[in-house]
Amino acid sequence: MVVGTLVTTVLMAALLVGVMAALTRVENWRSYAPTVGGGGTVSETTHEKPGGIVRWLTTVDHKDIGILYGAFAVLAFAWGGVAVVLMRFELLFPAEDFIGANLYNGLLTTHGITMLFLFGTPILAAFSNYFIPLLIGADDMAFPRINAIAFWLLPPAALLIWGGLIGAPFLEGVEPAQTAWTMYAPLSVEQTNPGVDLMLLGLHLSGVAATMGAINFIATIFTERGEDVTWANLDIFSWTVLVQSGQILFAFPLLGSALVMLLLDRNLGTTFFTTDGGGPLLWQHLFWFFGHPEVYILVLPPMGLISYILPKFTGRKLFGFKFVVYSTLALGVLSFGVWAHHMFATGMDPRLRASFMAVSIAIAIPSAVKTFNWMATMWNGSLRLTAPFLFCVGFVANFIIGGVTGVFEAAIPVDLILHDTYHVVAHFHYVIMGGIAFAVFAGIYYWFPLYTGRWYQRSLAKWHFWLTMLGTNVTFFPMVLLGYAGMPRRYATYAVTAGPVDLFTLLHQLATLGVVLLVVGQLIFLWNIVQSWLEGPRVTDRDPWDLAETDQYTREFAWFADEKLPALTDGGEEE
Numbered sequence: 001m002v003v004g005t006l007v008t009t010v011l012m013a014a015l016l017v018g019v020m021a022a023l024t025r026v027e028n029w030r031s032y033a034p035t036v037g038g039g040g041t042v043s044e045t046t047h048e049k050p051g052g053i054v055r056w057l058t059t060v061d062h063k064d065i066g067i068l069y070g071a072f073a074v075l076a077f078a079w080g081g082v083a084v085v086l087m088r089f090e091l092l093f094p095a096e097d098f099i100g101a102n103l104y105n106g107l108l109t110t111h112g113i114t115m116l117f118l119f120g121t122p123i124l125a126a127f128s129n130y131f132i133p134l135l136i137g138a139d140d141m142a143f144p145r146i147n148a149i150a151f152w153l154l155p156p157a158a159l160l161i162w163g164g165l166i167g168a169p170f171l172e173g174v175e176p177a178q179t180a181w182t183m184y185a186p187l188s189v190e191q192t193n194p195g196v197d198l199m200l201l202g203l204h205l206s207g208v209a210a211t212m213g214a215i216n217f218i219a220t221i222f223t224e225r226g227e228d229v230t231w232a233n234l235d236i237f238s239w240t241v242l243v244q245s246g247q248i249l250f251a252f253p254l255l256g257s258a259l260v261m262l263l264l265d266r267n268l269g270t271t272f273f274t275t276d277g278g279g280p281l282l283w284q285h286l287f288w289f290f291g292h293p294e295v296y297i298l299v300l301p302p303m304g305l306i307s308y309i310l311p312k313f314t315g316r317k318l319f320g321f322k323f324v325v326y327s328t329l330a331l332g333v334l335s336f337g338v339w340a341h342h343m344f345a346t347g348m349d350p351r352l353r354a355s356f357m358a359v360s361i362a363i364a365i366p367s368a369v370k371t372f373n374w375m376a377t378m379w380n381g382s383l384r385l386t387a388p389f390l391f392c393v394g395f396v397a398n399f400i401i402g403g404v405t406g407v408f409e410a411a412i413p414v415d416l417i418l419h420d421t422y423h424v425v426a427h428f429h430y431v432i433m434g435g436i437a438f439a440v441f442a443g444i445y446y447w448f449p450l451y452t453g454r455w456y457q458r459s460l461a462k463w464h465f466w467l468t469m470l471g472t473n474v475t476f477f478p479m480v481l482l483g484y485a486g487m488p489r490r491y492a493t494y495a496v497t498a499g500p501v502d503l504f505t506l507l508h509q510l511a512t513l514g515v516v517l518l519v520v521g522q523l524i525f526l527w528n529i530v531q532s533w534l535e536g537p538r539v540t541d542r543d544p545w546d547l548a549e550t551d552q553y554t555r556e557f558a559w560f561a562d563e564k565l566p567a568l569t570d571g572g573e574e575e
Helices: 002-024 052-058 062-090 101-136 144-152 154-161 163-167 194-223 236-268 280-313 321-337 339-346 350-362 364-378 387-410 412-418 422-452 458-485 503-535 555-569
Strands: none
Touching: 052 062, 062 101, 062 144, 062 154, 062 422, 062 503, 101 144, 101 154, 101 163, 101 194, 101 236, 101 280, 101 422, 101 555, 144 154, 144 194, 154 163, 154 194, 163 194, 194 236, 236 280, 236 321, 280 321, 280 339, 280 364, 280 387, 280 422, 321 350, 321 364, 339 350, 339 412, 350 364, 350 387, 350 412, 364 387, 387 412, 387 422, 387 458, 422 458, 422 503, 422 555, 458 503
């Protein structure tokens, strides 16, 4: 196991060194130098961009890197989606008769880690990279080349995370990691499988990439803002990305340290998390000190997207802007004080447990502030039922369900009953799929005219929304009921329940039907985006969403009108 892991690591390192050596020889690399006169901005490019694949391999343009992040995240989303479809069909019937328990556990692990680390964080980085410099009046990110390096760490990280699944058919002794995404000890220590080591190395690499990106966003927002952009009028999306980046600086290095300790336990005989050393609960404390802020790392920028996009289609500005900012700051701080609510069933001191329960319930207040502000923004507004607006409303509806189920789980007596059941799966996915993905779709449709210069098919976009909304609730609401019925999560099979109706089988079949609806919806989305990007009608209006009518014409569309639209309306392509 150790030899195989070391060989793979050396080969991956050699590949990265080779890629970096090749890139240093490429001409027309963008060159940046500080401008005279302060402000911290960077100069324009000194060379034209190269064409073809060389452009994408060597670019340090924040817009290009945003598109690269988006393409990578969509591929990761597809990988994680295929995994969950296979798992759902295994659960159609109680018998273990489709993919088997071992592959089920491997897919469960890769699905969770892929969606959190390879889809969730990168897709938000896609929006942040493309739009934050435009929103704050900066020429580019503060450190453009570090920005590019942060992205190019992700593909090798993905290959390492998926290494067990990819290598299993070809390499003897290599299997998919079967630790679940939480990697609880002692299982993660004692599982003799090089796929686990590859996954841990990939996670560490993705954490380095996220930390580099966070430092860049903080530096950019602090130092690269235009002269007319102050803390008072900084847009809400940039506020949420700033708080998210601060969370990443505190959370991801801790995860990296814990992963290194876990690798040492597995390969060098240390005893950080073994039963005769530091103990498995030490891993849980370290992991969840990262893991619960990670939920808000993933959800804060989507909240920013909703707060930014929703008012554009209500005819009103965001209600209570300052309170939305304050609640964002509160979530960033409180998210580090609730981690042990994942551990209520471990037997910790009841006094300590009660304090975590209090903070876990209190953290619902800032989220409730945002929810009521969104509803107040829509109240008596002039609503336009566009695809971005529909996805914003879907986010609010799903987030309410996810939030209410989370408040129940924060109560110790309830959590002791629902812990490690499908109720937890439903709560988490209402926030992740029902919330984050909906905000992402809202952002993609809202800014589609800007980054493509074309319009999407609006009827297909609405089909995408309704299938996704229906599929999300048909998938995850039965899981709420499964949790109350006592169905444990992470099992490839289950018992037949007594009575006139086999409740477990019926609810699992409903959830699988919901996944089928979700898949159909995402295929429509993919077709719409690709076909419209290639052949959609060109945008010819400086204000494609008619934002000026409600005094909400924002900086990024001004950039579009001044820089990109002239070339498009002349029949050319963007340089």
